[in-house]
Amino acid sequence: MIFNVLIADPLSEDGVQPLRESEDINIEVNTDLTDADLIQRIGKFDGLIVRSQTKVTREIIQHADNLKIIGRAGVGVDNIDLDAATERGIIVVNAPNGNTNSAAEHTMAMLMSLTRNIPQAFNALKNNEWNRKKYVGVEVKNKTLGVIGLGRIGTEVSSRAKGQRLNIIAYDPFLTEEKADNLGIRFGTVEDVLREADFITVHTPLLKETKHLLNKEAFQMMKDGVQIVNCARGGIIDEDALYEAIQSGKVAGAAMDVFEEEPFLDNKLLELPEVIATPHLGASTVEAQENVAVDVCQDVIRFLTGDSVRNPVNLPSVPQEIMYKIEPYFMLAEKLGNFLIHLADEVIEEVNIYYAGDLNELEVAPLTRNTVKGLLQRHLGDHVNDVNALFLAEQKGISVHENKTSRAKGFTNLLTVEVKTKSAVRSVAGTLLNGLGPRIVKVDHYSVDFTPAGHLVVIHHQDQPGVIGKMGSMLARNQVNIATMQVDRSDIGGDAIMMLTIDRHPEQELLDQLHELDEINDVTAIDL
Numbered sequence: 168m169i170f171n172v173l174i175a176d177p178l179s180e181d182g183v184q185p186l187r188e189s190e191d192i193n194i195e196v197n198t199d200l201t202d203a204d205l206i207q208r209i210g211k212f213d214g215l216i217v218r219s220q221t222k223v224t225r226e227i228i229q230h231a232d233n234l235k236i237i238g239r240a241g242v243g244v245d246n247i248d249l250d251a252a253t254e255r256g257i258i259v260v261n262a263p264n265g266n267t268n269s270a271a272e273h274t275m276a277m278l279m280s281l282t283r284n285i286p287q288a289f290n291a292l293k294n295n296e297w298n299r300k301k302y303v304g305v306e307v308k309n310k311t312l313g314v315i316g317l318g319r320i321g322t323e324v325s326s327r328a329k330g331q332r333l334n335i336i337a338y339d340p341f342l343t344e345e346k347a348d349n350l351g352i353r354f355g356t357v358e359d360v361l362r363e364a365d366f367i368t369v370h371t372p373l374l375k376e377t378k379h380l381l382n383k384e385a386f387q388m389m390k391d392g393v394q395i396v397n398c399a400r401g402g403i404i405d406e407d408a409l410y411e412a413i414q415s416g417k418v419a420g421a422a423m424d425v426f427e428e429e430p431f432l433d434n435k436l437l438e439l440p441e442v443i444a445t446p447h448l449g450a451s452t453v454e455a456q457e458n459v460a461v462d463v464c465q466d467v468i469r470f471l472t473g474d475s476v477r478n479p480v481n482l483p484s485v486p487q488e489i490m491y492k493i494e495p496y497f498m499l500a501e502k503l504g505n506f507l508i509h510l511a512d513e514v515i516e517e518v519n520i521y522y523a524g525d526l527n528e529l530e531v532a533p534l535t536r537n538t539v540k541g542l543l544q545r546h547l548g549d550h551v552n553d554v555n556a557l558f559l560a561e562q563k564g565i566s567v568h569e570n571k572t573s574r575a576k577g578f579t580n581l582l583t584v585e586v587k588t589k590s591a592v593r594s595v596a597g598t599l600l601n602g603l604g605p606r607i608v609k610v611d612h613y614s615v616d617f618t619p620a621g622h623l624v625v626i627h628h629q630d631q632p633g634v635i636g637k638m639g640s641m642l643a644r645n646q647v648n649i650a651t652m653q654v655d656r657s658d659i660g661g662d663a664i665m666m667l668t669i670d671r672h673p674e675q676e677l678l679d680q681l682h683e684l685d686e687i688n689d690v691t692a693i694d695l
C-alpha cells in the first residue's frame with residue numbers, strides 16, 4: 168500500500184529526504200494551500216505535515232477521510248485541533264526537542280537586544296541618525312529574570328541567563344523547591360515572579376490556562392520599568408493590555424517573536440518605539456529546522472509502516488524500552504476485547520482490566536487502549552483505533568478501570584478483562600505463552616485453553632451424557648469440521664461450556680439449530 172503525505176509548510180529538505188526515499192510513501196509538497204484548498208484536497212492524504220503556519224482546523228479534519236497522522240515539525244500544536252484529531256482517531260506527533268536550543272538562543276538574543284535598544288539604534292543609524300544619548304540601555308547583571316514556564320526552553324533560557332549573571336525566579340506548575348535549588352534558581356508563585364522580576368520571559372504552551380496570562384492585572388503587579396519577552400506563543404500576552412502598559416510607562420519595553428494573530432501586516436504594538444519584534448523566528452535556524460524535520464518525518468514513516476512513534480501528542484508517550492516489553496501483549500489484549508464483546512449481549516457500562524504476574528510490573532496504558540479498541544470494534548468498526556478508543560468509550564458512557572496484582576493464578580502473566588452490563592458480569596482471561604503466542608485460558612469461571620484466532624463457537628450447555636455427540640453430528644451434517652474442542656463444567660450435571668474452533672464460519676441457521684437442542688442454553692459464534 169502506498170501512503171500519500173502532504174507537506175503543507177516549508178520543511179528542511181534533509182528531513183524530507185527519507186520520506187522521498189521510502190517506497191511506501193508518496194509525498195506532495197505544497198506550501199501555498201488556502202484553508203479552502205486544504206478542505207477540498209485533504210481527503211486523499213494519509214499523512215499531513217505542518218509547522219505553525221497551517222491551521223489544521225476541525226473543519227479540515229472532518230474532510231480528512233483517509234488521514235491517519237498529522238506531524239508538527241516543531242513543538243507547539245495549538246494550530247492543530249487536537250480534540251477533533253483524537254475523535255477521528257488521527258494520531259498527532261510533534262518534534263519537541265529539535266528546536267529547544269534555537270528558541271532559547273533567540274530568547275536571549277531578544278532580551279539582550281531589548282535591554283540595549285539594538286534594533287532601534289540600528290534603524291536610526293540606517294536613517295543617518297547617530298544618537299548615543301537616545302539609546303542608553305540597562306545592564307542585566309544582578310537583575311532578576313522571571314521565567315514563566317520552566318520546560319525545555321525555559322530551563323535552557325535560565326541556564327544561559329545565569330551566564331549573564333542574572334538571578335532567576337521561575338514559576339511552573341511542575342517546579343518544586345528542590346528542583347529549583349538544583350538548577351540554582353529561585354522558586355516562586357506566578358505572583359512572586361510578576362512582582363519581583365526586572366525582565367519577564369514566558370515559555371509556556373498556549374492553553375486555556377495560559378491565554379492572556381500576562382493581562383492588565385498581571386502588568387499592574389509588575390515592577391515599574393519591567394521589560395517583557397515573548398518567544399513562546401502569541402496569546403499568552405494580552406496585546407491590548409501590553410500596549411496600554413507600555414504607553415503608561417509601566418512596561419519599559421517588549422521583545423515579541425510571536426503574536427495573537429500570525430502572520431500580520433499591521434500590528435499596533437509595532438507603532439511603539441519600545442517594542443522590538445521578529446516574525447516568529449525562534450525555531451528558524453538551519454540546525455533546528457533540520458532536527459525537527461528529521462524527527463517528524465521519521466515518526467510519520469514509522470507510523471505509516473506499522474511501527475510505534477517516538478513523539479505522540481494525543482497518546483501518552485511510552486519509552487522504547489517499555490514498548491519493547493509490552494508490544495508482545497498487544498494482540499492478546501485486542502483479541503480478549505474482541506472475544507468478550509460477543510458474550511455481552513447488553514450495553515456495557517463498565518470495563519475492568521486486571522493485569523497480573525509479569526504484567527503487573529509493566530506500563531499497561533497502551534494495553535488498556537488495545538483492549539478497549541478490541542471491545543468497541545465490533546460495533547464501531549475500523550473507526551476505532553489506539554488514539555480514540557478511550558475517548559469513544561468515555562463518549563459512550565463506559566468507564567474503564569485498570570487493576571494490577573502480582574498473583575497470576577499459576578501463569579507467568581495473566582490479562583483478565585471483565586465487562587459489566589446492567590444485569591451481568593462477563594469475563595475472559597488470556598496469557599501469552601512463550602513460543603505459542605496468545606491463549607485464552609478462562610471464559611467466565613470456566614477453564615479453557617485455545618488460541619484466539621479463526622472461527623470460534625462458544626456453547627453454554629447442561630452437563631449431560633450425549634450432548635457433545637448431538638452437537639458433533641449436527642455440525643457434521645452441515646459439513647463443518649471441528650478443529651479443536653474444550654469442555655469444562657461448574658459441577659457434575661450442572662452448567663458447562665464447550666469451546667470449539669471450526670474450519671469455517673457457521674451460518675446463523677446452523678447456530679439456531681444448535682440452540683434448539685434441549686441441553687444447549689446459548690450459542691455464540693465469534694470470528695477472530
Ligand SMILES: NC(=O)C1=CN([C@@H]2O[C@H](COP(=O)(O)OP(=O)(O)OC[C@H]3O[C@@H](n4cnc5c(N)ncnc54)[C@H](O)[C@@H]3O)[C@@H](O)[C@H]2O)C=CC1
Pocket residue numbers: 241242243244263266267270315316317318319320321338339340341370371372373374376377398399400424425447448449450451
Ligand atoms: N518562537 C518559536 O519559534 C518557538 C516557540 N516555541 C514555544 O515555546 C513554548 C515552550 O516550549 P517547550 O519549552 O519546548 O515546551 P515544554 O512543554 O517543555 O515546556 C512548557 C512548560 O510550560 C509549563 N506550563 C504550563 N502551564 C503553565 C502555567 N500556567 N504557568 C507556568 N508554566 C506553565 C509546563 O509545565 C512546561 O514545563 C511552546 O509554546 C512552544 O510552542 C517553541 C519552539 C520555537
Ligand SMILES: O=C(O)C(=O)COP(=O)(O)O
Pocket residue numbers: 218219220240241242243244266447449450451
Ligand atoms: O516549534 C514551535 O512551537 C514553533 O513555534 C516553531 O514554529 P515554526 O515551525 O517555526 O513555524
